[in-house]
Amino acid sequence: MRDLNFFLPYIENNKESKKTNVILTTLTAIVLMYVIGTTVWYFSNKIILGGNIKKLQSEINDINLQNQYKKANVTIKKYTLLNKYNDEVTNTLKSISSKEIGSSNIMKTIFSTLPQEVSVVSILIDLSTVQLQCTSSNRISIAELQRNLLQIDNITNVEVSGLSADSTKKSYGFLVKCTLKGVDVK
Known part of the structure; x- marks a missing residue:
């Protein structure tokens, strides 16, 4: 014979209801701990950051730091200005170095052609010409200078102008204009 228990359905429901209550209580506790933990973390972070902000603001408002900041700005402005000057000087130096106009070689060559x-x-000296204001004791030396200058490779044209005689010193004053090679003549 079989033993029939009429209360069995009521007892198993009670057991399932206890399992459900334990699970719900555990989940509620986890969610509650998460909410409380994040709230505590948020407020503690807010308090710590607020203290740090006040400390940094007091450091920023310090008179010594303000003076150092002003000096640094002045120094930065000077530095940028000097860098601009340096760039311009470098560009000018490069352009002068790339041209043979102001070089010592051409000057040595011109002076080597001067008669005694x-x-x-x-x-x-400019970009296209070299002008020499000269004096000479005779006209033959002027012609010799013109001929010598025409023999220089870097010079294409030599003009002698403004010839004037000074009878008291027994000398001649004149202007020599040399046109350099590779320059368009206008």
Whole structure:
């Protein structure tokens, strides 16, 4: 014979209800701990960051730091200005170095062609010409200078102008204009 228990359905439901209650309680506790933990973390972070902000603001408002900041800005402005000057000087130096106009070689060559009776009073050099203001004791030396300058490779044209005689010193003053090679003549 079989023993029939009429209360069995009520007892198993109670067991399942206890399992469900334990699971629900555990999940509620986990969620509650998460919410409380994140809230505590948020507020503690807020308090710590607020303290750090106040500390940094007091450091920023310090007079010594403000003075150092102003000095640094002035130094930075000077540095950028000097860098601009340096760049311009470097560009100018490169352009002068790339041209043979102001080089010492051409000046040595020109001075090596001077006859003994000719002396140079002033020199003017630009991108296309070299002008020499000279004096000479005779006209033959002037012609010799012109011929010598025409033999230089870097010079294409030599003009002698402004010839004037000074009877008291027994000398001639004149201007020599040399056109350099590779330059368009206008």
